[in-house]
Amino acid sequence: xxxxxxxxxxxxxxxxxxxxxxxxxxxxxxxxxxxxxxxxxxxxxxxxxxxxxxxxxxxxxxxxxxxxxxxxxxxxxxxxxxxxxxxxxxxxxxxxxxxxxxxxxxxxxxxxxxxxxxxxxxxxxxxxxxxxxxxxxxxxxxxxxxxxxxxxxxxxx
Amino acid sequence: xxxxxxxxxxxxxxxxxxxxxxxxxxxxxxxxxxxxxxxxxxxxxxxxxxxxxxxxxxxxxxxxxxxxxxxxxxxxxxxxxxxxxxxxxxxxxxxxxxxxxxxxxxxxxxxxxxxxxxxxxxxxxxxxxxxxxxxxxxxxxxxxxxxxxxxxxxxxx
Amino acid sequence: xxxxxxxxxxxxxxxxxxxxxxxxxxxxxxxxxxxxxxxxxxxxxxxxxxxxxxxxxxxxxxxxxxxxxxxxxxxxxxxxxxxxxxxxxxxxxxxxxxxxxxxxxxxxxxxxxxxxxxxxxxxxxxxxxxxxxxxxxxxxxxxxxxxxxxxxxxxxx
Numbered sequence: 001x002x003x004x005x006x007x008x009x010x011x012x013x014x015x016x017x018x019x020x021x022x023x024x025x026x027x028x029x030x031x032x033x034x035x036x037x038x039x040x041x042x043x044x045x046x047x048x049x050x051x052x053x054x055x056x057x058x059x060x061x062x063x064x065x066x067x068x069x070x071x072x073x074x075x076x077x078x079x080x081x082x083x084x085x086x087x088x089x090x091x092x093x094x095x096x097x098x099x100x101x102x103x104x105x106x107x108x109x110x111x112x113x114x115x116x117x118x119x120x121x122x123x124x125x126x127x128x129x130x131x132x133x134x135x136x137x138x139x140x141x142x143x144x145x146x147x148x149x150x151x152x153x154x155x156x157x
Numbered sequence: 158x159x160x161x162x163x164x165x166x167x168x169x170x171x172x173x174x175x176x177x178x179x180x181x182x183x184x185x186x187x188x189x190x191x192x193x194x195x196x197x198x199x200x201x202x203x204x205x206x207x208x209x210x211x212x213x214x215x216x217x218x219x220x221x222x223x224x225x226x227x228x229x230x231x232x233x234x235x236x237x238x239x240x241x242x243x244x245x246x247x248x249x250x251x252x253x254x255x256x257x258x259x260x261x262x263x264x265x266x267x268x269x270x271x272x273x274x275x276x277x278x279x280x281x282x283x284x285x286x287x288x289x290x291x292x293x294x295x296x297x298x299x300x301x302x303x304x305x306x307x308x309x310x311x312x313x314x
Numbered sequence: 315x316x317x318x319x320x321x322x323x324x325x326x327x328x329x330x331x332x333x334x335x336x337x338x339x340x341x342x343x344x345x346x347x348x349x350x351x352x353x354x355x356x357x358x359x360x361x362x363x364x365x366x367x368x369x370x371x372x373x374x375x376x377x378x379x380x381x382x383x384x385x386x387x388x389x390x391x392x393x394x395x396x397x398x399x400x401x402x403x404x405x406x407x408x409x410x411x412x413x414x415x416x417x418x419x420x421x422x423x424x425x426x427x428x429x430x431x432x433x434x435x436x437x438x439x440x441x442x443x444x445x446x447x448x449x450x451x452x453x454x455x456x457x458x459x460x461x462x463x464x465x466x467x468x469x470x471x
Contacts, residue, residue: 010247013246014247016245017245017247017259020280042428043395043424044426044428081200081302083263083278083279083280083302084245085242085244085245085261085263085399086244086245087400088327088330088331088398088399088400090324090327090328090331104334104398104399106397106399106422108263108278108302110278110302114301114302114303115303116275116278116302117275118275118422118430118432120430121424121430122397123334123397144428145395145397145422145424145428146424146429146430163319167404170402170403171404173402174404174416177418177437238357238459240435240437240459241402241418242399242401242418243402265432265435265459267357267435267459267460269358271356271358271458271459271460271461272460273434273435273459274432
């Protein structure tokens, strides 16, 4: 492994581009099919030690289900362009083939009239399997500073 | 070339600092004098396959013209501080000496009273010649999620 | 030193995480105890060559004093979550063991109801001692594009 940080950062950027581009069918492919978890929590709950997530997918099949309506475009919601900024990436090895990664996440939305605004602010805490050439998410936890955004759960973060 | 990603990221940061600092006369120097193109498109048009740009400079001379009024300060416009955030940089080699680079771009404006706000959100897609020590832009395409910003075209992005 | 840029970027991210997490007692530890300076200036003043800072700490003891009220939680202020985005990091060596670093800084605030907004926009100019394994700040200067934020000085940037 020549540069773990670069490998991870490219992986996170590819993940964000996939979602920014609306290629939702590809999203589950970023997770380990054998064992994975995707959760969204509020920072308030995390700080108080309350573990209940706002949203949780704890199998690969649930991830596929999660985006089925988006892929088939049968879900009715106001279409918005989202743009995800991944910054402050910090990578630590935990064992021979697992990276524990923390990053900040800021997402902007732009409506069809081209008006942009802040959508959400938070951070991600990921466990990423780096045994093979292509990294795979074992666990992605997104912790929201902004938990008042009602459209938040329409598309993955 | 020891680290292409670092070379490119430093180049993009230098480009953004040049514009953030208002050193507009230096801006054309980031482009290949022999052959270059600078275009701004709306994401709406790109997604619909409509190639008409909002703004296009397709020679080095046009880039120099573009900033002449800014350099001479004869252009009348409300002065604003801009600050460009380059994130989600993804570098791919295309041939021996050409890098194809995608990045997200978020720009904030601050007026003379120190009030800051979101100015634009979008991405850049660049073709960067890396044959020499100093990279040079062959092509910079900026694709705007925010296309309602009327002051957008006063200064380069 | 295998990769100075990575060392510095990790250091800046750790600094931001420390403050984002509200671990204020750890903040002075990022500075060289023997000799350090922390200053906040407005961009307007910097551009006009006026050196008066909005805030200045010019010894390690002053940094400790600065956060004492925050650590003891005796300071009365409206609690807000802050999230710092460090981008556009540019590292240059100045002598054998000193790095001169410029970066952009954007901070978001989120209130206890989970409503997020832009808090400040600016840049940092740091002098970082890299003689030892752990970098240490000799000087951190934060230059604000946003100088109208009245709560700005409650917590360090």
